[in-house]
Amino acid sequence: xxxxxxxxxxxxxxxxxxxxxxxxxxxxxxxxxxxxxxxxxxxxxxxxxxxxxxxxxxxxxxxxxxxxxxxxxxxxxxxxxxxxxxxxxxxxxxxxxxxxxxxxxxxxxxxxxxxxxxxxxxxxxxxxxxxxxxxxxxxxxxxxxxxxxxxxxxxxxxxxxxxxxxxxxxxxxxxxxxxxxxxxxxxxxxxxxxxxxxxxxxxxxxxxxxxxxxxxxxxxxxxxxxxxxxxxxxxxxxxxxxxxxxxxxxxxxxxxxxxxxxxxxxxxxxxxxxxxxxxxxxxxxxxxxxxxxxxxxxxx
Amino acid sequence: xxxxxxxxxxxxxxxxxxxxxxxxxxxxxxxxxxxxxxxxxxxxxxxxxxxxxxxxxxxxxxxxxxxxxxxxxxxxxxxxxxxxxxxxxxxxxxxxxxxxxxxxxxxxxxxxxxxxxxxxxxxxxxxxxxxxxxxxxxxxxxxxxxxxxxxxxxxxxxxxxxxxxxxxxxx
Numbered sequence: 001x002x003x004x005x006x007x008x009x010x011x012x013x014x015x016x017x018x019x020x021x022x023x024x025x026x027x028x029x030x031x032x033x034x035x036x037x038x039x040x041x042x043x044x045x046x047x048x049x050x051x052x053x054x055x056x057x058x059x060x061x062x063x064x065x066x067x068x069x070x071x072x073x074x075x076x077x078x079x080x081x082x083x084x085x086x087x088x089x090x091x092x093x094x095x096x097x098x099x100x101x102x103x104x105x106x107x108x109x110x111x112x113x114x115x116x117x118x119x120x121x122x123x124x125x126x127x128x129x130x131x132x133x134x135x136x137x138x139x140x141x142x143x144x145x146x147x148x149x150x151x152x153x154x155x156x157x158x159x160x161x162x163x164x165x166x167x168x169x170x171x172x173x174x175x176x177x178x179x180x181x182x183x184x185x186x187x188x189x190x191x192x193x194x195x196x197x198x199x200x201x202x203x204x205x206x207x208x209x210x211x212x213x214x215x216x217x218x219x220x221x222x223x224x225x226x227x228x229x230x231x232x233x234x235x236x237x238x239x240x241x242x243x244x245x246x247x248x249x250x251x252x253x254x255x256x257x258x259x260x261x262x263x264x265x266x267x268x269x270x271x272x273x274x275x276x277x278x279x280x281x282x283x284x285x286x287x288x289x290x291x292x293x294x295x296x297x298x299x300x
Numbered sequence: 301x302x303x304x305x306x307x308x309x310x311x312x313x314x315x316x317x318x319x320x321x322x323x324x325x326x327x328x329x330x331x332x333x334x335x336x337x338x339x340x341x342x343x344x345x346x347x348x349x350x351x352x353x354x355x356x357x358x359x360x361x362x363x364x365x366x367x368x369x370x371x372x373x374x375x376x377x378x379x380x381x382x383x384x385x386x387x388x389x390x391x392x393x394x395x396x397x398x399x400x401x402x403x404x405x406x407x408x409x410x411x412x413x414x415x416x417x418x419x420x421x422x423x424x425x426x427x428x429x430x431x432x433x434x435x436x437x438x439x440x441x442x443x444x445x446x447x448x449x450x451x452x453x454x455x456x457x458x459x460x461x462x463x464x465x466x467x468x469x470x471x
Contacts, residue, residue, distance in 0.1 A: 010352030014386045017360045021382060024367075024375030029424050037374045044368035048318065052369075055322040066329050128325025129371050130317075131414075132334045132437045133421065133428050136371030138321075164371075172371060179427040201333045201433035 042167035045138070049170060052127045052138075092218075118229060119270025120154075121145045125262050126170065132201055135178035137161075137262060142169045146269045150227070155265045158233035158256030159183065159223060163267060173265070176234065176255060177204055185234050186224040187215055193224050196234055196253050203238055203252035211249040214242035221253060229271045305460050306354055309346040312456065313362045316342040321369045334437055336444035339366055339377075340384060340413045344406060345449070345456040347385045348392045359385025372417075373424050380416040384409050402453070403446050410445040414438040 028037040123139035141147055143166050153160040153173045161181060165172035174181055181198040185206070192215070194208035206221065219237040223230050235253040243249035316338045324335035343362050347355040363381035367374045388409055395402050415438060421428030428434065 010356060010386075010389070013353055014356050014382065017356060017382045018379055021360070021363070021375040021379035024364075024378065025373045025420070025424050026375075028374040040374065041368050044365070048321075048369055051314075051318050052322050055318045059323045063323060063329055127321045127369065130320045130325055130339075130366050130369065130377075131337065131417075131441070132330065132433070133417065133426075134325075134371045138369075174371065178371075179430050199432055201437065 038165070038167075041165060045167050045170045049126060049140070056126070118268050120266040120268050121147060122264060122266050123147075123171075124264055135175040135181075135198060135200060136164075137173045137175065137265075139171050139173060139265060139267070140169070141267065142167045142171045144168050145267075147171050147267050148269075152223075152228045152232065152268045152271070153265050154232055154268065155257055155262060157258065158235065159228065160257050160262065160265050162227065171267070175259065176257075177201075177259060183228060183234055184224045184226045185221040186230075187219045187221055187237070189219045190215060194221075194249070196221065204235065204255060206237060206249070206251050206253045208243060208249040211243045214240060215249065215251060216240045229268055302461075305349060308459050309350065309354075309358055310361075312342050312346060312459070313339065313358065313365070317362065317365045317369060320366065331444075332436070332440060333433065334440035334444070336448050337410055337413065337441040338445075338448075339363075340381065340410050340441075341406065341445045341448060341452055342456070343381050343385055344388050344409050345453050346460070347388045348395065349457075349460045352389050355389050356382060356385050359383075359388075372421060372426060376417055376420045376424065376426075379420055380413045383416055384413045387412065403449065406449045407442045407446045410442040411438060414441060 024037070027035070031037060121141055123141040123145075125137050126140045127138040128134075129136040137160075139153075147163055147166055149163055149166055151163045153162060159176055161173045161175040161178070163171050164174040175198070176183055176196065177198040177200065179198050179200055183196045184193065185196050186193050190211075190213040192208055192211045192213060194206050194211065196204050196206050198204050206215065208215070215237045217237055217240045221234045221237065223232040223234055233256045235255040238252035238254050241249050241251035320335075320338050323329055324338060329335060339362050343359050347358060350358065359381040360378050363376075363378035364374070366372075366377040366381070370377070388405075391405060394405065418428040418434060418438060422430070
C-alpha cells in the first residue's frame with residue numbers, strides 16, 4: 001500500500017513537472033526570451049559565468065591537446081584537399097586580377113565596402129551551446145557595453161551571427177550555422193541576392209529564388225543589408241549551381257569564420273537595420289552613429 | 301537516501317552543466333561533430349540511488365540549468381531530463397543484471413533524452429529536426445555516454461557511499 005502511494009506521489013510530481021516545463025517553454029517562446037525567462041537567464045548567467053571562466057581556464061590545455069590530436073588525424077585529408085585546391089587556384093590565377101577589378105567595381109557600385117568604420121565592441125567567448133543542437137556562443141559583454149538584441153557579431157574573417165539575448169554583463173550570439181538563422185546575401189561575382197540558412201552541423205545553404213546567372217564555387221557572399229550591416233563576408237559558395245525553371249537555386253556555403261576556433265569577436269554596436277537607407281537604385285548606405293552609454297567602443 | 305547524497309548529486313549536476321557548456325560545448329571537444337551529454341549521464345548515474353521524488357526533481361533541475369545556460373527555450377531540457385529521470389527510476393532494478401544491460405540502458409536513456417529534446421524543440425519552433433545531421437546529433441552522444449559510463453558510474457557509486465552493484469551470478 002505504501003509503495004503504491006509512493007508510486008502515485010512520484011507520478012503526480014512527474015506529470016506536474018512536465019506541465020511546468022511545457023508552460024515554461026510556451027511562455028518563453030511566446031515572450032521571445034523576454035520577461036521572467038530573461039530574468040532567470042540573467043541570474044543564471046551571472047551566477048555561472050565565473051565558474052565557466054574557471055572551467056575554461058583549467059581545461060584549456062586539455063582542449064588544446066585534443067584539438068591538436070584531431071588536427072593530426074585530419075592532416076592527410078587536409079593535405080590532399082589542399083593539393084586539389086592548389087591545382088584549382090593555379091587554373092584560376094590567370095583570371096584573378098580581372099576578377100578582382102570586377103569585384104572592386106561591384107563593391108563600389110553597391111556600397112559594399114567592409115564596415116571597418118562601424119563602431120564595435122570587442123568581446124570574449126565565455127561559454128558555448130550545450131549540445132550540437134545549440135549553435136550559440138556566450139560573450140562577456142552585455143547591455144552595460146551598449147550591446148542590444150539583434151546586433152551583428154563578426155570576427156576578423158567575417159560574420160559570426162547576431163545577438164539574441166542580452167543581460168547586464170553577458171550576451172548570447174546565435175551563430176549563422178543555427179537552423180534558425182538566415183542572412184540576406186549578395187554574390188559579388190554575379191550581383192545576385194539570396195538567403196543563407198544555417199543547417200546545424202552541415203554547411204549552411206544558399207537559396208536564390210530568382211537567380212538568372214549560376215553561382216560558381218569560390219564566389220564570395222557578403223551581407224546584403226537588412227538585418228545585418230551590408231558588406232560583411234558571410235562565406236564562399238562550396239559548389240557551382242544554377243537554378244532550374246520554377247525551382248530555387250540551392251547550394252552549400254563554406255562559412256568565412258572558423259567556428260571551432262572562435263575566441264574573440266566584435267559586436268557591431270554602431271549600426272541597426274533602421275540605419276540602412278535604400279535609395280531608388282537599391283543601393284544600401286549606412287550611417288555609423290556611436291552607441292549611447294558607457295561602452296568602450298572601437299572602430300570610430 | 302541521505303542529505304549527503306542529495307548534496308553530492310546537486311554538486312555533480314552543477315559540475316556536469318559547467319563541463320557541458322564549456323569543455324563539451326558546441327565547437328570544443330566534439331569528436332565527429334558531437335559531444336557526450338554529460339548532464340544526462342550524471343542524472344542517470346545519480347538518480348539510481350535517490351528516492352523517486354528527489355530523483356525526478358534532480359532531473360528537472362539539471363534540465364532547467366541546461367536551458368538557462370544554453371540557447372534553447374526554457375523547459376525543453378527540463379522536460380527531457382525529467383522524463384529520463386522518471387524512466388531511470390522505473391528501470392533501475394535492471395542494473396543488477398550486469399553491464400550489458402547497464403550499457404543498453406545508458407544508451408537508450410540518453411537517446412530518449414536527445415529525441416525528446418529534438419521533438420520538443422521542433423514543436424516549439426526551434427527546427428531541431430530540420431537539422432540534416434539530426435540522427436548523428438542524437439546517436440553519437442548516446443554512444444559516448446555509454447563508453448563514459450564505465451568511468452562515471454563506479455565513481456558516482458563510490459561518491460554516493462553505496463557499494464558496487466552485486467551481480468546475481470556473484471552472490
